[in-house]
Amino acid sequence: MSVRSRWLMISVGLGILLNPLNSSIVSVAIPILQNVFQLDFTDVSWIIFSFYIASSIAQPVMGKASDLFGRRKIFLTGLVVAFIASLIAPLAPNFAWLIVFRIVQAIGTSMMVAVGMAIVRIHITEKQATALAVLSIFLSGAAAIGPFIGGVIIHWWGWPAIFFVNIPFVVMSFLLSWRHIPKDEPSTPVAQGMSVRKWSDLIDASGILLFTVSLVALLASLLSAKSSGHISLGNVLVFLIGLVLLGVFVRHELKAPSPFIPLRTFAQYPEMTWVNVEFMLVNVLYYSLFFGIPSYLQMVRHVSEFQTGILMLTLGLSSLVTSPIAGRWIDKSGPRPALLVSAILMTLGSVWLATLNPTSPVISVCLALAAFGISNGLNNVGMQAALFQSSPKEIVGVASGLFNTSRYLGTILSSLLIGIVMGSKFSFEGFQVLGIILMLIALSLVFMSRRRRESGQLKES
Structure with missing residues (x-):
C-alpha cells in the first residue's frame, strides 16, 4: 500500500x-x-x-x-x-x-x-x-x-x-x-x-418524515406512561397516532420509487429478512448491556465513573480480540457455527446477570461483559457473512443499507427496553428483570441459529 x-x-x-x-x-x-x-x-x-x-x-x-x-x-x-x-x-x-x-x-x-x-x-x-x-x-x-x-x-x-x-x-x-x-x-x-420536488422524491423526504414522527410518537407514549406510572388518555392518543403513521409509512414505502427503507426487498428475499431480524435482536441484547451495565455500576453499586470505564474495557477488548479469530473460523466453517456459539454465550451472560445479588463482587460483572464481548466479536463477522450468503449479488448495496438500519433499530429498541423496565429510577430489581428479558431474547437467538443450521444442512444434502 x-x-x-x-x-x-x-x-x-x-x-x-x-x-x-x-x-x-x-x-x-x-x-x-x-x-x-x-x-x-x-x-x-x-x-x-x-x-x-x-x-x-x-x-x-x-x-x-x-x-x-x-x-x-x-x-x-x-x-x-x-x-x-x-x-x-x-x-x-x-x-x-x-x-x-x-x-x-x-x-x-x-x-x-x-x-x-x-x-x-x-x-x-x-x-x-x-x-x-x-x-x-x-x-x-x-x-x-x-x-x-x-x-x-x-x-x-x-x-x-x-x-x-x-x-x-x-x-x-x-x-x-x-x-x-x-x-x-x-x-x-x-x-x-434539480427541483426541490425531485430532490425530495430522491431522498424520500415523505418516508423519512413519517418514519421519524411515528417512531418518536411511539417511544414518547410508552416512556411517558412508564415514567408517570399510569396510562393517560394522552398517552393512548399519541400511541395510536404513532401506530397509524407507522402504517402509513409502510404503505408509502411499498409504493415509493426510491424508498427510504426498501420494504419490498424484505418480501422478495425472506432468508435475508431473517438475518436482519436476528441482527436487530443481537443489537437489542448487546446495547441493553452496553447502556445498562454502566448505570447499574454507578447508580446501584456506587462505582465511580473511572472504575466503570475500566470494567467496561472487558467488553470492548473481548470483542476486538475475538473479531480476527472469528474471521478465520468463519472462512473455514461458515457463519452458522459461530452464530450458534454467540447466541449460547449471550444466553449464559444474561443468566449470569439475572442471578447477581446486591452483594455480588463488582468484578463478577466482568464475566457477563466478557461473554457478550466475545459474542459481539463473533456477530460482527458472522452476521455480515450470513447477510452476503442470503443476499443476491445484484442487491448487495441495498442489503448492506438494510443491515445498518437493522443495527440502528436494535439500538433504539434496547434504549426503549431499558427505559420501560427501569422507569424513573435505575434499580437493582429492574436490572434483574432486564437480565431475564435478555435471557429470553438470547434463547430465541439460539433457536433461530439452530434452525438456520439445520435448514442449511438440509439444503446441502
Missing part, C-alpha cells in the same frame, strides 16, 4: 470513528447527566434515542447526497458540523438544547460514515480489502473503548469533556482530509437544475 493510500485511510478513519465513539461514550455519562439536569432515567434516555434516530436517518440520506454534491464535500462538511456541535454542546442551557446539539452531532458524524467507506473503496485500488478492514477497526475500536474514555475523562474533567474530546480528532481529520482526499465531481446530470 502506497504512502498516499495510508494517509488517505488515516484521514478517513479519524473522521468515521467519531460516530461510534460518540454513540458509546455517553453510556458512562447517563447517571451524571441525570443528576445535573434533575431528570428521571426515562427522560435522560433521550440522549441515546436522539443520536440513534438521527444517525439512522442521516446516513442513507447523506449517502445519496454525496452522489449529488461529491463525497469529499460531504465528508469535510460533516467534520465542520461535528466540530461546531462538539464545541457548543457543553454550553447547552438545558437538557432540551443538549438533545438538539446531540442530534446535530449525530448528523455531522453520520455524513462521514456515509461516505468514508466509499472514498476508500474508490481511491485505494491496491489491497482494498485490507484498507476496508482497517477502517472497520476504527469503527469497532472506537465503539469498544468509548465507555473507558468516557469514564476517565468524566472522572477528571466532568461531563462536558465527552464533547470536547471530539475536537482534536476533528481538527486532525480535517487537515489531513483537505490534503489527501482527492476532489471528485458530483453526478452533474443529476445534480444540476
Whole structure:
C-alpha cells in the first residue's frame, strides 16, 4: 500500500470513528447527566434515542447526497458540523438544547460514515480489502473503548469533556482530509437544475418524515406512561397516532420509487429478512448491556465513573480480540457455527446477570461483559457473512443499507427496553428483570441459529 493510500485511510478513519465513539461514550455519562439536569432515567434516555434516530436517518440520506454534491464535500462538511456541535454542546442551557446539539452531532458524524467507506473503496485500488478492514477497526475500536474514555475523562474533567474530546480528532481529520482526499465531481446530470420536488422524491423526504414522527410518537407514549406510572388518555392518543403513521409509512414505502427503507426487498428475499431480524435482536441484547451495565455500576453499586470505564474495557477488548479469530473460523466453517456459539454465550451472560445479588463482587460483572464481548466479536463477522450468503449479488448495496438500519433499530429498541423496565429510577430489581428479558431474547437467538443450521444442512444434502 502506497504512502498516499495510508494517509488517505488515516484521514478517513479519524473522521468515521467519531460516530461510534460518540454513540458509546455517553453510556458512562447517563447517571451524571441525570443528576445535573434533575431528570428521571426515562427522560435522560433521550440522549441515546436522539443520536440513534438521527444517525439512522442521516446516513442513507447523506449517502445519496454525496452522489449529488461529491463525497469529499460531504465528508469535510460533516467534520465542520461535528466540530461546531462538539464545541457548543457543553454550553447547552438545558437538557432540551443538549438533545438538539446531540442530534446535530449525530448528523455531522453520520455524513462521514456515509461516505468514508466509499472514498476508500474508490481511491485505494491496491489491497482494498485490507484498507476496508482497517477502517472497520476504527469503527469497532472506537465503539469498544468509548465507555473507558468516557469514564476517565468524566472522572477528571466532568461531563462536558465527552464533547470536547471530539475536537482534536476533528481538527486532525480535517487537515489531513483537505490534503489527501482527492476532489471528485458530483453526478452533474443529476445534480444540476434539480427541483426541490425531485430532490425530495430522491431522498424520500415523505418516508423519512413519517418514519421519524411515528417512531418518536411511539417511544414518547410508552416512556411517558412508564415514567408517570399510569396510562393517560394522552398517552393512548399519541400511541395510536404513532401506530397509524407507522402504517402509513409502510404503505408509502411499498409504493415509493426510491424508498427510504426498501420494504419490498424484505418480501422478495425472506432468508435475508431473517438475518436482519436476528441482527436487530443481537443489537437489542448487546446495547441493553452496553447502556445498562454502566448505570447499574454507578447508580446501584456506587462505582465511580473511572472504575466503570475500566470494567467496561472487558467488553470492548473481548470483542476486538475475538473479531480476527472469528474471521478465520468463519472462512473455514461458515457463519452458522459461530452464530450458534454467540447466541449460547449471550444466553449464559444474561443468566449470569439475572442471578447477581446486591452483594455480588463488582468484578463478577466482568464475566457477563466478557461473554457478550466475545459474542459481539463473533456477530460482527458472522452476521455480515450470513447477510452476503442470503443476499443476491445484484442487491448487495441495498442489503448492506438494510443491515445498518437493522443495527440502528436494535439500538433504539434496547434504549426503549431499558427505559420501560427501569422507569424513573435505575434499580437493582429492574436490572434483574432486564437480565431475564435478555435471557429470553438470547434463547430465541439460539433457536433461530439452530434452525438456520439445520435448514442449511438440509439444503446441502
